[in-house]
Amino acid sequence: MKMLLVATYELGQQPGAVGAATVHLRAQGHEVRALDVSVDPWDPELVAWADEVAFSVPMHTATRLARDLARGIDTPVRAFGLYAEQCHDFATPVEWDSALPDRTLLPPLDRYARLDVDGELCLVGAVVTTAGCAHRCRHCPVPVVFDGRVRRVDEDAVLADIAQLVAAGAQHITFGDPDFLNAPPHAKRIVAALHDRFPEVTFDCTVKVEHVLRHADLWPELEAAGCVFVVSAFESVDDAVLERLDKGHTAADAARAVAILRDAGIEVRPSWLPFTPWTTRDDLIELLDFVHEHDLVGSVDPVQYSVRLLLPEGSLLLGHPDITPFLGAWDPERSTYTWASADPEIDALQQRIAALAAVGDDSQANAITLYARIRDAVGAPPVDLTQVTTGRPRLTESWFCCAEPTELQLMRIGVQGDSSGSCC
Numbered sequence: 001m002k003m004l005l006v007a008t009y010e011l012g013q014q015p016g017a018v019g020a021a022t023v024h025l026r027a028q029g030h031e032v033r034a035l036d037v038s039v040d041p042w043d044p045e046l047v048a049w050a051d052e053v054a055f056s057v058p059m060h061t062a063t064r065l066a067r068d069l070a071r072g073i074d075t076p077v078r079a080f081g082l083y084a085e086q087c088h089d090f091a092t093p094v095e096w097d098s099a100l101p102d103r104t105l106l107p108p109l110d111r112y113a114r115l116d117v118d119g120e121l122c123l124v125g126a127v128v129t130t131a132g133c134a135h136r137c138r139h140c141p142v143p144v145v146f147d148g149r150v151r152r153v154d155e156d157a158v159l160a161d162i163a164q165l166v167a168a169g170a171q172h173i174t175f176g177d178p179d180f181l182n183a184p185p186h187a188k189r190i191v192a193a194l195h196d197r198f199p200e201v202t203f204d205c206t207v208k209v210e211h212v213l214r215h216a217d218l219w220p221e222l223e224a225a226g227c228v229f230v231v232s233a234f235e236s237v238d239d240a241v242l243e244r245l246d247k248g249h250t251a252a253d254a255a256r257a258v259a260i261l262r263d264a265g266i267e268v269r270p271s272w273l274p275f276t277p278w279t280t281r282d283d284l285i286e287l288l289d290f291v292h293e294h295d296l297v298g299s300v301d302p303v304q305y306s307v308r309l310l311l312p313e314g315s316l317l318l319g320h321p322d323i324t325p326f327l328g329a330w331d332p333e334r335s336t337y338t339w340a341s342a343d344p345e346i347d348a349l350q351q352r353i354a355a356l357a358a359v360g361d362d363s364q365a366n367a368i369t370l371y372a373r374i375r376d377a378v379g380a381p382p383v384d385l386t387q388v389t390t391g392r393p394r395l396t397e398s399w400f401c402c403a404e405p406t407e408l409q410l411m412r413i414g415v416q417g418d419s420s421g422s423c424c
């Protein structure tokens with residue numbers, strides 16, 4: 001059978017999941033081709049060649065784009081990845097797994113996001129060391145699928161994938177696990193082997209605030225092995241919201257996490273969920289003040305200020321009594337239950353901030369400019385931005401894993417639509 005594998009969006013990273021599916025399908029005797037529409041145009045001739053088309057759907061954004069593309073496909077459509085079960089209205093969910101991806105069909109690394117350290121750019125490769133997550137944060141789609149389970153990826157396979165990425169030019173590795181410290185001994189062994197084999201290669205990872213605190217003594221070791229920044233889901237500075245989301249940390253804990261990582265020589269890049277049914281204007285001002293007070297203005301991508309809660313099928317928040325008064329109908333086109341804020345002005349403000357965040361380039365200078373504009377839009381008093389630290393390590397892709405597609409992303413696949421900056 002002739003199979004076309006399609007990636008729509010994977011955070012500016014080369015889509016390793018497509019490479020893993022390639023191994024599985026070739027082992028079954030199928031002929032495989034691949035297309036990543038985040039870097040290449042949609043190709044109807046490839047679709048006509050295929051007996052079946054399968055979309056990689058690791059996140060909400062990818063799912064939205066896949067649904068739009070699937071409308072023009074007459075052959076059978078499948079979906080694989082975390083959001084596959086959310087695609088049953090347009091595709092058959094499948095599970096294809098392989099420990100070591102075949103990346104030969106994928107575009108080269110120089111077509112994807114780079115590591116930017118004070119203006120110096122280098123190629124990035126992305127791998128995962130685990131699947132699933134030990135935690136059950138109520139707004140996250142991972143617990144819906146894994147229910148607190150974590151599966152370790154074979155260490156030798158992870159290191160072999162890193163080796164092929166380094167051979168392809170990668171000087172930095174992104175560990176894309178939902179939480180890199182779900183299995184600390186496993187993570188430490190992989191980091192030690194990475195540093196031993198490729199001592200000049202740096203890395204970043206994603207870690208919950210509570211794990212940053214729990215493993216405070218580990219960070220100097222990880223910095224010495226090449227860790228340059230950590231993505232951490234701060235989400236909110238409202239402790240009541242953090243409790244509803246079951247995040248396992250407080251705003252004070254988030255501040256401690258910043259200090260712990262910086263003391264170890266590692267920067268933090270927080271992700272935020274500013275817009276929930278309970279958000280007030282004062283909440284937004286407090287979040288923006290937190291960012292400024294902890295010198296994070298240059299470390300937060302502007303899109304983070306616009307992210308709005310998504311409620312996918314099976315969301316653990318759906319059973320929470322505090323969300324019931326705000327909950328609306330299921331929206332199949334957007335793969336989320338609708339909701340409205342208690343204050344309609346907050347919903348309008350979210351749309352305004354989303355429009356602001358989409359303006360300009362991905363530079364840190366633009367991030368500072370947009371921060372000032374967003375403070376003004378929210379009604380926060382101006383602050384001194386002349387001392388903001390710039391040049392901290394970051395990836396040049398600023399969009400978010402569970403945000404709505406941008407207008408640019410929709411236009412690339414020939415679709416016009418709403419882009420409201422929602423997040424799961």
